[in-house]
Amino acid sequence: MNASASVRNGRTEVERAARGSVVKGAARAGFAARGLIYLLVGVLALQIAFGDRGHEADRQGALGEIAQQPFGVVVLWALGAGLAGMALWRLSEAVFGAAGPEGRTAKKRLPALARSVFYGFVAYSVLALAAGSGDGGGSSDRQSKDVTARLLGVPAGQWIVGVAGAGIAVAGLWIGFRAVTRAYHEKLRLGQMSRRTRRLVDVTGVGGGAARGLVFAAAGGFAVRAAVDYRPDRAKGLDDTLRSFAHTPAGPGLLAGVAAGLVLFGLFSFAMARWRKV
Known part of the structure; x- marks a missing residue:
């Protein structure tokens, strides 16, 4: 040979x-x-x-x-x-x-x-x-602010942070869209599920993916705002991003809804561990 x-x-x-x-x-x-x-x-x-x-x-x-x-x-x-x-x-x-x-x-x-x-x-x-x-x-909040501060200190730092933030926001919208349209079906062994199981998986996949996408989109939006204002403290990690939902007109109810969605995404990940094509 x-x-x-x-x-x-x-x-x-x-x-x-x-x-x-x-x-x-x-x-x-x-x-x-x-x-x-x-x-x-x-x-x-x-x-x-x-x-x-x-x-x-x-x-x-x-x-x-x-x-x-x-x-x-x-x-x-x-x-x-x-x-x-x-x-x-x-x-x-x-x-x-x-x-x-x-x-x-x-x-x-x-x-x-x-x-x-x-x-x-x-x-x-x-x-x-x-x-x-x-x-x-x-802490995700500390990491986010530290990274943003370092990037804003380099040449074209505002553009880098702004583009990165916009990319994260778009990724969040894409994650949410794919969840709502059930694009994850192509990655699952649906034939091994009963009809009831598939419905339950869809509840976790749609609700969980939509909530996860919303969190990504919000975090990206905060990064863009930090770039525009040239203020690293405007950037938010996962914890601060979630808390910000409670400060909207919808109040803590919105945070509770998003939090419940993240719980659903955790359950959806367990479903992926069982039925994902790998």
Whole structure:
């Protein structure tokens, strides 16, 4: 066997492993981990809506709640491993292509790579917290303001922050649109669900995706405002973005609705762990 044939065979074996049961199991663990975090963030946001202001409704707040529970450290290790599995699966999609007819195109590979980096960072922060050497990634509000301040201090910083904020807002609208139109159906093994189960999954997918999209759109809007006003403190992380809903004319009721939607998205992520095509 010549060298080129050996390389091809080696690549085939690696690709087969990347599409094998281990990576698929890692992906499903990642969806379950994501679901637990969103579920807890939604519950914390509900508590804020009903008057409990002592919690942070973001990833750090959710992880802090877990850490305080019996066997919380064990759960954190499991969460970190699940998120690392999600990062591994997304990396395999970026390298070898995702499932579906357009899975090997750049428009599928590049987002997969970005998601791999994101979930890798989140997994690292969770595992560091479990090991006692981190804070779960820090407050989303502080991170948002710090990053915005640094970007506003570079040449063309206002444009960078403004374009990034607009991109996040558009992504939020797109997430909401795809949820309402049930575009996620193409990624689910619908044939394995009963009619009742499919209806329940649609409730979580539509409601949860719409709420998640609204939060992204609002956070992007705050970033644009920070760029226009040249004020980093105008930028908001997840916690501040959620709290801002309570200050609208709809009052805490809107925050409660969005929070309930995030709980639904957590449940939808559990459904994805069970029925997602990977």
